[in-house]
Amino acid sequence: MEPLVAQSELADGEMHACQVNGVDVLLCRVDGEYYAVADRCSHATQKLSVGRLRGHEVTCPLHGARFDVRDGRCLAAPASRPIKTFPVTLEGGKVNVTVTEEDKPARPQFGPLN
Ligand code: FES
Secondary structure (H helix, E strand, O other), X not given: OOOOEEHHHOOOOOEEEEEEOOEEEEEEEEOOXXXXXXXXXXXXXXXXXXXXXXXXXXXXXXXXXXXXXXXXXXXXXXXXOOOOEEOEEEEOOEEEEOOOHHHOOOOOXXXXXX
């Protein structure tokens, strides 16, 4: 597990897009707390890092779905499914995010057509 950023690099209300273990992660800081969610809207896979963070809500720039970065739940259509969240730990002034093999998105399966 590598530290993503120093705590001081992210101000309240800011987001930081990064890759952890091959997974696109969006790190958010709200009221001094850090949250990590998948940087991918559950509606049509738009990157949420180019959206807007207001309080605990991140808004997808493509069609306006909103998600709570604390638990990933969907707050507004057109998305209906939550986004994945990841554990965040703070150590020595650094922010770490844990992404396991199970967190990696499934690759599309290609095979012979029947
Ligand atoms: S891709 Fe995010 S709301 Fe459609």
